[in-house]
Amino acid sequence: MYQAASSQNILGGSIHGNVQIDGQFYVTDSAIGAPEVPEQFLSNGFANFIYERENFSAGLRYENYTNPILGFDPRYKGNGIPFRYLNYKNKEIEITAGNFYDQFGSGLVFRTYEERGLGYDNAMDGLRLKYIPVKGVYFKGIIGYQRDFWTKGEGIVRGVDLEWNINESISKLDSLKTKFILGGNFVSKYQEDQNPVYILPENVGSGSGRLSVIHGNLMLTGEYAYKANDPSDQNGYIYKDGSATLITATYADKGFGISLGAKRIDNMSFRSDRDANLNSLLINYLPALTKNHVSILPAHYPYATQPNGEYGMQGELFFHVRPNTLLGGKYGTDVAVNYSRAQAIDKVPTGDDMGYTSEFFDLGEEVYFEDFNVEFHHKWSKKLRQILSYIYINYNQDVIEGTAGHGHVYSHTVMLETTYKINSKNSIRNELQHLYTEQDKQSWALVLLEYTISPRWFFAAFDQYNYGNNFEAQRLHYITGTLGYTLGTNRFQVGYGRQRAGIFCVGGVCRTVPASNGFSFSVTSSF
Amino acid sequence: MKKIFPVIFVLLAVSASAQDKSTARPLPNVDVKDLTGSTVSSSTFENGGKPIIIDFWATWCKPCIEELNAIHEVFADWQKETGVKLITISLDDARTMQRVAPFVKGKGWAYESYLDPNGDFKRAMNVNMPPQTFVLNGNKEIVWQHVGYVEGNEEELYEQVKLVAAPAK
Numbered sequence: 001m002y003q004a005a006s007s008q009n010i011l012g013g014s015i016h017g018n019v020q021i022d023g024q025f026y027v028t029d030s031a032i033g034a035p036e037v038p039e040q041f042l043s044n045g046f047a048n049f050i051y052e053r054e055n056f057s058a059g060l061r062y063e064n065y066t067n068p069i070l071g072f073d074p075r076y077k078g079n080g081i082p083f084r085y086l087n088y089k090n091k092e093i094e095i096t097a098g099n100f101y102d103q104f105g106s107g108l109v110f111r112t113y114e115e116r117g118l119g120y121d122n123a124m125d126g127l128r129l130k131y132i133p134v135k136g137v138y139f140k141g142i143i144g145y146q147r148d149f150w151t152k153g154e155g156i157v158r159g160v161d162l163e164w165n166i167n168e169s170i171s172k173l174d175s176l177k178t179k180f181i182l183g184g185n186f187v188s189k190y191q192e193d194q195n196p197v198y199i200l201p202e203n204v205g206s207g208s209g210r211l212s213v214i215h216g217n218l219m220l221t222g223e224y225a226y227k228a229n230d231p232s233d234q235n236g237y238i239y240k241d242g243s244a245t246l247i248t249a250t251y252a253d254k255g256f257g258i259s260l261g262a263k264r265i266d267n268m269s270f271r272s273d274r275d276a277n278l279n280s281l282l283i284n285y286l287p288a289l290t291k292n293h294v295s296i297l298p299a300h301y302p303y304a305t306q307p308n309g310e311y312g313m314q315g316e317l318f319f320h321v322r323p324n325t326l327l328g329g330k331y332g333t334d335v336a337v338n339y340s341r342a343q344a345i346d347k348v349p350t351g352d353d354m355g356y357t358s359e360f361f362d363l364g365e366e367v368y369f370e371d372f373n374v375e376f377h378h379k380w381s382k383k384l385r386q387i388l389s390y391i392y393i394n395y396n397q398d399v400i401e402g403t404a405g406h407g408h409v410y411s412h413t414v415m416l417e418t419t420y421k422i423n424s425k426n427s428i429r430n431e432l433q434h435l436y437t438e439q440d441k442q443s444w445a446l447v448l449l450e451y452t453i454s455p456r457w458f459f460a461a462f463d464q465y466n467y468g469n470n471f472e473a474q475r476l477h478y479i480t481g482t483l484g485y486t487l488g489t490n491r492f493q494v495g496y497g498r499q500r501a502g503i504f505c506v507g508g509v510c511r512t513v514p515a516s517n518g519f520s521f522s523v524t525s526s527f
Numbered sequence: 528m529k530k531i532f533p534v535i536f537v538l539l540a541v542s543a544s545a546q547d548k549s550t551a552r553p554l555p556n557v558d559v560k561d562l563t564g565s566t567v568s569s570s571t572f573e574n575g576g577k578p579i580i581i582d583f584w585a586t587w588c589k590p591c592i593e594e595l596n597a598i599h600e601v602f603a604d605w606q607k608e609t610g611v612k613l614i615t616i617s618l619d620d621a622r623t624m625q626r627v628a629p630f631v632k633g634k635g636w637a638y639e640s641y642l643d644p645n646g647d648f649k650r651a652m653n654v655n656m657p658p659q660t661f662v663l664n665g666n667k668e669i670v671w672q673h674v675g676y677v678e679g680n681e682e683e684l685y686e687q688v689k690l691v692a693a694p695a696k
Contacts, residue, residue, distance in 0.1 A: 014552040018653035048653060052555060057651075089556060103645045106621040113620070113645055117656070138566060165565055181564050214563045219628065221564070248625040257629020287622035292587040316626060318633030334634065419593075419678065427678035454679030484675075489659075491674050526653045526672060 013053025018489075018526040020116070021045040024069055029517035032476060032498055035070070037516075042067045044076075046116060060084035071504070071513030072119045073279065075149040082147060083123055094130040099123045102142060104161040104185040105210045107285035108225040108244045109270070112146065118504055120279055123147040124157065136169025138162070146272045146281050153281040155272030159187030181212040189272050189283060198237070204230040206270055206284070208244075222247045225284075227270055231353075233277050234269040235308055238355030242267035244286060255320040261289045262313045266345055266358055269307035289314040290340040290371055293391065296464065297435040297446055298413050301395040302503060303369040309347060311363055314340035334377035342368040367408075370394035387417040397440065401503060401512065411437040425454045431462070443468025458484040464500060489526040494519070551668035555651035559616060559641040562628045567641060569648060576665040577610035578691040580684065582638075583649060583657045585618040586626050591658040592634075594676035598684075599636055605685060609692035613638045618657055620644045660684060664691045 023043035028036060045064040050057060061083040065076040085098030101123055103111035114121040126144015133139065140161040145152040163183040167173045186207040193200040208225035227242040235242075243266045250259040270284040286305040289312040293299050305312070316338045321328040344364025347356040373391040380386065391413040397406035413435045421427045431448035448462035464478040480497030501515040556570040572579060584591035595615065598605075605611050615638045617627045624644050631640050643649055652661065655674065662671040662684070671687045673680070 016552060016653055018655055020655055048650070050555075050651065050653065052553075055556075057555070101645055101647070101650070103621075106624075107645075111621075111645065163566075168565065179563060179565075212564045217632075219563065221625070246621075250625055250629050252629040252632035254632060255635050257631075257633040259625050259629045261625060285621060287620065289622070292623060294587055294589060316629070318629050320633060320635055336633075421678055424682060425679050429678075452677035452679075454677050455673070455683040458677050486673070486675050486677075489672050489674050524655045524674065526655065526659070526674065 010051070011053065013051055013056075015049060015051050016527060017047060017049040017059075018524070019045070019047040020522070020524040021064075022069060022520070022522045024516065024520040025518045026070075026516055027518040029498065029515070032478070032515040032517065033501065034498075034515045034517050037070065039067050042069045044069050044072065055088055055090050057087045057089075058085065059087075068119075070516055073149065076119060078150045080150065082121075082150065092132050094128075096128040099125050099147070100128050100142075102128060102140065103285070104140070104159065104187070105183055105208055105223050106221075106246055106287065108223055108246060108268070109185055109206045109208045109227075109284050110142075110157075110159050110161075110187045111283075111285035113285070121147055122279075122282055125152060126157075134169060136165040136167070138165070146283070148273070148276070148281050153272040153276065155189045155191035155274075155281070157187065157189050157272050157283055159185060161185035177215060179212075179214040181214075183210040184208065187283065189270075191272065191274060198231070200231055200274065201229060204228055204270075206242075217251055217253050219250045220248075225268070227268060230270065230274065232269060232271060232274040234271070235267055236355065237353075238267070239353050240267050240355045240357075242270075244268045244284075246287070255322070257318040259316045260314070263287075263289055263311070264345065264360065265305060265307060265310045265312075267308060267355075288312070288342070290342065290369060291316075291338050291373060293373075295389075295415055295431070295433060296448075296462070297415070297433040297444055298373075298391045298393065298411075300435065300444075300502070301393045301409060301411060303342065303371075303395075303400060306342070306344075306368060306399065309345040309358065309364070310342050310368065311345055312340070312342040314338070329378060329380065331379035334375075336375040338374075339372045341370045344368065366396070366399070367394060368396045368399050383421045385419050387415070389413075389415045391415075407439070409437055409439040411435055411440075427452050427454070436468075441466055441469050441474070456486055458482075460484075466500075491522075491524045493522045496520070551664060551666075551670045554663060554667050554669060555648070557648045557651045559643050559648050562631070562640055562642065572614060572663075572667065574610070574612040577612065578665065578688050579663040579667065580611060580613045580688065581616060581652075581661040581663065582613060583616045583618060583643075583652070583654045583659045585657050586623050586630050587619070588657045590676040593678070594658050594660070594681065595636060595638070596634070597678070597681045599634070601681070601685075602637065605688065609688050611688050611692065615640045616643050616648055617641070618643055618646060618649055662687045662691055 025041050026037035048061045050059040060081050062081050064079045068076045083099045087096045101112045112122050112124050124144040129141045131139045143158040166180040188205040190203050193202050206227040208223055210223035212221040223246045225244040229239045229241050231237040246263045248261040265286055271281045272283055273281045286307055288303050288305045290303045318336050321333040323332040327333050344366040345358050346362035346364045347358050349356050371393050375389040377387050393411045395409040397409050398404055415433045417431045419429045429450040433446040435444045444466050446464045450460040452458040461481040466476050469475045478498040478500050482495040484493040496519045498517045502513050558566050558568055561567050619627050658676045660673045661669050664670045
């Protein structure tokens with residue numbers, strides 16, 4: 001059966017898009033502290049439509065958050081079309097009018113993006129020009145306002161970025177073994193000062209320079225960003241300037257890879273409204289240099305960069321142990337080792353409105369986050385494979401969640417995942433996870449079972465059991481069952497069960513999602 | 528009324544997608560980055576009239592890695608039989624982007640790999656969540672796509688590749 005990707009032909013062009021709806025019926029469950037939901041049913045939904053014809057495209061997104069799901073910022077409540085654009089692109093030039101997402105370099109100065117599932121969207125609404133004047137030279141210019149839920153921020157954001165791929169543009173260097181890419185940008189925001197007491201800077205400029213050097217399998221990249229004084233809610237209205245430095249080095253060869261990263265962040269929160277907080281109106285993006293754990297128990301303790309000041313470093317090693325060796329067995333073993341750490345920069349208070357001074361290489365004492373993890377992927381036979389991992393996390397709960405009196409959570413997690421392929425269509429998967437900690441809610445155990453029938457069906461059930469909780473009444477089971485059905489690009493999923501209160505980090509800010517119990521569904525579709 | 532609206536919305540959207548007008552559409556022209564950071568336009572993706580698979584993935588997406596591993600084991604045969612090329616588009620952003628090259632090499636994958644750190648190509652292709660897989664015919668038109676991965680899905684994917692590779696298309 002030839003099931004084609006369906007799209008519609010209109011006016012000689014094509015229309016395509018996607019849609020997603022998530023909904024949940026809430027059940028009262030006082031044992032886990034699930035809040036009462038008067039509406040009983042909450043849902044989030046959106047649909048994208050894109051029209052394309054040759055060099056021209058146009059698109060819009062309709063969003064429906066009539067009553068957003070628990071854990072979403074309540075300011076999302078509403079519905080409408082917050083995202084629409086017209087775009088023209090040929091070989092040299094691209095013009096976008098309306099909404100767009102973009103980033104300069106690694107985003108230390110400017111990045112607008114969306115994480116629909118987590119409720120993050122700081123899209124620009126304005127104009128963008130991309131231009132390639134000569135081969136290897138890439139220019140971008142942007143101006144506009146940023147999205148803030150159903151309104152726009154009052155600050156104007158404008159910026160330019162220039163990237164020079166030296167080997168591309170100078171044909172003599174094209175065959176050179178070492179490649180260089182240079183880039184630089186400048187972004188400024190304007191926001192009127194209406195404060196009766198302080199004289200606040202109405203224009204705040206920020207810029208960065210970046211360089212990548214690639215030699216064979218070795219790649220080095222570095223970016224340094226600077227921001228002029230920018231008193232804001234986030235930094236406590238101090239007049240100190242800010243900076244961010246990000247350096248990474250990677251080496252990769254067949255069956256072997258290593259990556260090292262380091263960064264220093266100093267007073268680098270940059271928003272188009274100085275009074276904005278949480279996930280609102282961020283102009284830049286400060287990446288966390290930590291592994292993004294997706295397994296359920298280690299994801300209890302995620303991390304986000306501390307924009308007011310942080311040293312971070314990460315090292316990671318991947319290698320493939322060849323088959324027919326002691327550790328490799330018949331099919332070989334994949335090994336990954338990762339270590340990361342984030343801690344304070346040293347700050348010397350000045351006692352005035354400059355806030356503090358900080359020497360570039362002086363580390364502060366407080367550790368924000370530390371993670372050591374190791375992972376083995378081994379295939380025993382054509383039918384059976386396993387993943388064994390260990391994760392140690394030192395989580396500074398007060399700093400990351402913005403609370404007081406909790407201190408650090410030190411956790412050790414061991415996980416074993418087993419996949420058994422019964423035949424070409426049917427498979428069974430099992431996950432066993434155990435998280436040990438003396439702090440927070442103490443230890444957890446998890447059992448997950450999944451059965452899949454390719455290409456359409458999956459069934460999964462898991463139990464998270466907080467068996468180690470110091471309070472006997474809190475030693476609860478969080479049991480969830482899920483059923484999924486996929487037909488081409490349509491995916492339907494229903495679930496029933498308890499969700500624990502959790503923490504999600506996006507856009508550099510972590511927020512807590514309350515516990516809940518009930519029936520949930522999700523529909524996604526591309527067309 | 529408020530409860531009914533989302534339900535209608537779902538039905539409309541799903542029925543729109545199920546209409547299956549089955550017109551192949553051209554690949555959107557969007558810039559991505561190669562693993563060394565150079566800008567590459569998706570219009571330059573090429574396989575000399577043979578089928579192309581485009582697979583959206585990320586280093587933090589487990590089913591994506593399972594899918595690419597499963598294909599890796601049979602890919603030499605696929606290439607021999609159909610001449611297919613597999614292009615991976617990583618959705619890792621500045622946080623995990625530097626992991627992609629060592630990760631891909633560490634796995635020994637023989638795919639053409641690109642980065643889409645701000646999701647431009649992802650949006651143009653209407654990808655909700657990875658993995659999402661597309662099959663392109665010899666004219667580089669999207670003729671089939673699939674969301675998600677469960678064990679064994681690679682066989683359905685290969686059936687589609689073979690359909691496209693067959694001379695009578």
